Structure formats: structure tokens, C-alpha cells
Amino acid sequence: MSSTATRFVRRTPEGEDRERLTCADCGYIxxxxxxIVTGSVVVVDGKVMLCRRAIEPRRGFWTIPAGYMELDETVEEAAMREAREEACADLALDGILAVYSIARIGQVQVLFRARLASPGFAPGVESLEVRLFDxxxxxxxxxxxxxVHWVLKAWREVGDGPLGAPRTNPVEDSRGTGGLAEGS
Amino acid sequence: MSSTATRFVRRTPEGEDRERLTCADCGYIxxxxxxIVTGSVVVVDGKVMLCRRAIEPRRGFWTIPAGYMELDETVEEAAMREAREEACADLALDGILAVYSIARIGQVQVLFRARLASPGFAPGVESLEVRLFDxxxxxxxxxxxxxVHWVLKAWREVGDGPLGAPRTNPVEDSRGTGGLAEGS
Ligand SMILES: [Zn+2]
Ligand SMILES: [Zn+2]
Incomplete structure (x- = not known):
């Protein structure tokens, strides 16, 4: 693999109405x-599982098991894979708890409520620590x-009860343009 | 913009565990x-709005107003934009009715139930015809x-009632690997 830096410029391709990032060398658009980020609020005996991030951004801070969806998987499979990778946890998904848009960074988050399908969890390579919190x-x-704030509050509202329509962005950040950098 | 065809090959970048499409000329990964596809089941007086596609794939066939989400918008904004573009319709979204994964083509569909926020609709440039169907x-x-089959059946089940947790893929195609090519 070459590590040559490529020169991308913004151009409007023929027949389109907006600029696209285009390689000045070879024309690739x-x-x-x-x-899409998928993740889960994992509930164990009424407590919630959080992982302390071993990687940037936000190393050392706490998050739910979540990350970028890959090709060749479903949203459900992606959420379960992330929990295996980050918390060595085997999940059973209840359903979708929240769908958030973080327009500032072009991200959609599909977040589930989940339980452990088999007991036990431990930090994966991307986590410093995994713990259950009251x-x-x-x-x-x-x-x-x-x-993470938003979805924990969403979980607090719905508890163990039936999942209604997914929660969406809070009114104070309805487009996901405020606050800290998101990432996974 | 150059129309030079670029030669992409599958290589595993350093530090990763899977192959990525890499430009053989410049190393771009x-x-x-x-x-993400967003769209809406638009319900008007108990009937559902369908658009007959003016574009490939599946030109001449009927679909709900839906299409690819762009950067700098939320899932809700994207669903409303698609209805404006394809059906000249101004929507009020009720909430998320279904989230489908079409793993075969790397697609996630976030589909809303919606009503008209203001009366009237008409074919946009991507539609041959827009009609309401009992x-x-x-x-x-x-x-x-x-x-489109799946989400119409999901709408039939939920009707005008409260939206529960979003419907997901039917059991007979739980990963979205069967059937016709999806697209928008
Ligand atoms: Zn290039
Ligand atoms: Zn190139």
C-alpha cells in the first residue's frame, strides 16, 4: 500500500448539484x-455497563459499547460485535432504544437496549476498564x-418497560451540532 | 473533473484486520x-403515498419516497427532503416505523410514518407518477x-396507533441478503 498523500479538492461532478471531494490526481470521487454508529445500553441487574476508552478520541472517558458499522453486517450484528470487541460481552438485544443524528460530523447512531446473553465481561483492547454502574x-x-448522556437518560425513562418509538435527539441539540466531538 | 478510471484493488492496510478498496495509483483508501436510506410511509386519509420511479434501478416500479441521506442533515431532515424531491410533499413525521439492514448491499434504511404537513403533492423529477393507494x-x-413490501406490512400492523419499537427485517430475510436489488 502506498502512503502517498492524495490531493482532494471540492468539485461539482457533472449532473450533480453539490460539491464532492475529488482526487485531483485521478478523478476518484x-x-x-x-x-452509522451502533451500540447498546447493556443492563445487568438494573445496572448499566460502561467502558473506559483506551483509544482517542476521549481516551480515559466512559462510554457504552459502540462503534462504526461495517459492510456485510446488520445493525444488530454490528452492535453485538462492538460489545464483543470492547467488553468481551455476548449480548441479547431487546430492540432499538434511540436513533440520534450528529449532523456536525455526519453520523447516525442506532442504539439498542440489551442484556447479557451469557454471563461475564472484561475489557477488550479498546477499553481500559469495563464496569457496571447504578x-x-x-x-x-x-x-x-x-x-452517551442522551441514551442513558433515554434508558432511565423507559427502564425495563416496553420500548416505544426510538428516542431521538434532545430538543436542545436537535441536529447534533453542539457539544463534544463524537467518535468511536 | 477527470473521468480517468481508477484502478482499485483490495488490500489490508497496516494496522487493520480486513481488506479495503485501495487505489493502486495513489494509495487512497x-x-x-x-x-443510510431514509424514507417515509406517508398516510393521507388512510391511504398510502407511492411514487413510480422515473430512474433506474427499477424504473417504472412503485416505492415510498426515500433515498440516500447526505452529510449535514439529520435522518428526519433527510426523510423530509426526499419527500420534497420525489413527491413535492411537505411532511410531518410521526416517528420511526422501521429500521432495516440490507447487508447484501451495505444499506441501512430508517423509515418513518408521516403525514402531510400541508396539502398537495406531485411527481418530482425522479418520479413518473405519485398516487395514494388504499x-x-x-x-x-x-x-x-x-x-417496500416490508414497510407497508409494518404500517398495516401499527396503523394509526402508537409506534412501538421499530420493526426490523422479517425473519425470512433477517440480514437483507435476498430478493431484488435495493437502491434509491
Ligand atoms: Zn487519486
Ligand atoms: Zn487514485
Whole structure:
């Protein structure tokens, strides 16, 4: 693989109505699409599982097991894979708890409520630590991303009850343009 | 813009565990991420709005107003934009009715139930025709994509009632690997 830096410029391709990132060398059009993050609020005996991030961005801060969806998987498979990778946890998904848009960085988050399908969990390579927290123990000041706040509050509202229509962005950040950088 | 064809090959970049499409000329890595389609089951006086496609794939077949989400918008904004573009319709979204994964083509569909926010609709440039259909009039044999079948059945189940957790893929195609080519 070459590590040659490529020169991308913004041009409007023929027949389109907006600029696209285009390689000045070879004409390749890098269509920039929103990316999908999937993850889970994993509930164990009424407590919620959080992972302390071993990687940037937001190393050392707490998040739910979540990350970018890959090709060749479903949203459900992606959420389960992320929990295996980050928390060595085997999940059973209840259903979709929230769908958030983070327009600032072109991200859509599809977040499930889940339980452990088999007991046990441990930090994966991307986590420094994995722990269960009672609601009153959640380290609100040390959460990695605004959407972790949002989804924990969504879980608090719905509890173990029936999942209604998914929660969406809070009114104070309806487009996902405020707050900290999101990432996974 | 150059129309030079670029030679992409599959290589595993350093530090990664899977092959990525890489330009043999300049080393650019084309990360292929799942793409997000948003759309709406638009209900008007108990009938559902369908658009007959003016573009490939599946030109001449019927679909709901839906298409690829762009950067710099939320899933809700994207669904409303697609209805404006394809049906000249101004929507009020009720909430998310279904989230489907079409793993075969790396697609996630976030589909809303919606009403008209203001009266009137008409074919946009991507539609030959836009019509309202009673349940018994739906042209089942001429629907463009399997997920149009799925979401119309999901709407039939939920009707005007409260939206529960979003419907997901039917058990007979739980990964979205069967059936016709999807697209928008
Ligand atoms: Zn190039
Ligand atoms: Zn190139």
C-alpha cells in the first residue's frame, strides 16, 4: 500500500448539484456519506455497563459499547460485535432504544437496549476498564460523548418497560451540532 | 473533473484486520461504509403515498419516497427532503416505523410514518407518477424493492396507533441478503 498523500479538492461532478471531494490526481470521487454508529445500553441487574476508552478520541472517558458499522453486517450484528470487541460481552438485544443524528460530523447512531446473553465481561483492547454502574454512580462528568448522556437518560425513562418509538435527539441539540466531538 | 478510471484493488492496510478498496495509483483508501436510506410511509386519509420511479434501478416500479441521506442533515431532515424531491410533499413525521439492514448491499434504511404537513403533492423529477393507494389497491406485484413490501406490512400492523419499537427485517430475510436489488 502506498502512503502517498492524495490531493482532494471540492468539485461539482457533472449532473450533480453539490460539491464532492475529488482526487485531483485521478478523478476518484470520494462520496462522503453519513456513517452509522451502533451500540447498546447493556443492563445487568438494573445496572448499566460502561467502558473506559483506551483509544482517542476521549481516551480515559466512559462510554457504552459502540462503534462504526461495517459492510456485510446488520445493525444488530454490528452492535453485538462492538460489545464483543470492547467488553468481551455476548449480548441479547431487546430492540432499538434511540436513533440520534450528529449532523456536525455526519453520523447516525442506532442504539439498542440489551442484556447479557451469557454471563461475564472484561475489557477488550479498546477499553481500559469495563464496569457496571447504578444510576446514582454514573460518572456524568467523565462521559465521553453527549450522546452517551442522551441514551442513558433515554434508558432511565423507559427502564425495563416496553420500548416505544426510538428516542431521538434532545430538543436542545436537535441536529447534533453542539457539544463534544463524537467518535468511536 | 477527470473521468480517468481508477484502478482499485483490495488490500489490508497496516494496522487493520480486513481488506479495503485501495487505489493502486495513489494509495487512497476508499473506506466502504454502509449507506443510510431514509424514507417515509406517508398516510393521507388512510391511504398510502407511492411514487413510480422515473430512474433506474427499477424504473417504472412503485416505492415510498426515500433515498440516500447526505452529510449535514439529520435522518428526519433527510426523510423530509426526499419527500420534497420525489413527491413535492411537505411532511410531518410521526416517528420511526422501521429500521432495516440490507447487508447484501451495505444499506441501512430508517423509515418513518408521516403525514402531510400541508396539502398537495406531485411527481418530482425522479418520479413518473405519485398516487395514494388504499390497502387493497397497493400494486404488490409492481413494488420496486422488498423493503417496500416490508414497510407497508409494518404500517398495516401499527396503523394509526402508537409506534412501538421499530420493526426490523422479517425473519425470512433477517440480514437483507435476498430478493431484488435495493437502491434509491
Ligand atoms: Zn487519486
Ligand atoms: Zn487514485
Amino acid at each position: 470520494a462520496y462522503e456519506n453519513p456513517k 444510576w446514582n454512580e454514573i460518572p456524568w462528568g467523565d462521559l465521553a460523548f453527549p450522546s | 476508499a473506506y466502504e461504509n454502509p449507506k 390497502w387493497n389497491e397497493i400494486p404488490w406485484g409492481d413494488l420496486a424493492f422488498p423493503s
